Amino acid sequence: MPSQESPISAVLVIETDESSLRLIGHMLEGTVVTVHLADRLHEGLRMIETHMPDVVLLGIEGAGDFKLCAWMKDRRKLIGIPLILFGGGYGTLSQETLEQCGAAGFLPKPFKRQQLVDAIQGVIRLRSRARPNRH
16 A cells, blocks of 8 residues: 555556556556556557656566667656666666666566555655655
């Protein structure tokens, strides 16, 4: 269950593997007010602009996806939405690699529900601290 200090209202998951996409959507049920799912990158990019989620989760499969991350980093600077990468076969990614591609974090597959929720809450907390309160 999300903590009161870092509410999660909307998450967009972009993943080309449909079974993984559904599983992650199911894992987020009850922890996120709204979950948007996209099985194609161009659909995900459209949904970022349309729905303005709190966090974007991007499934990565190979080196080509890191180029895509760099492109998304430039795009995200316009709207300030954190990006969390997830995928198999990478173990852990260095902080330098994450920064180069503009990601706030990485989750190696397989991951548990709590790891997913913790990663999302962590980037939301960091974003909240980075933004001054404008009340």
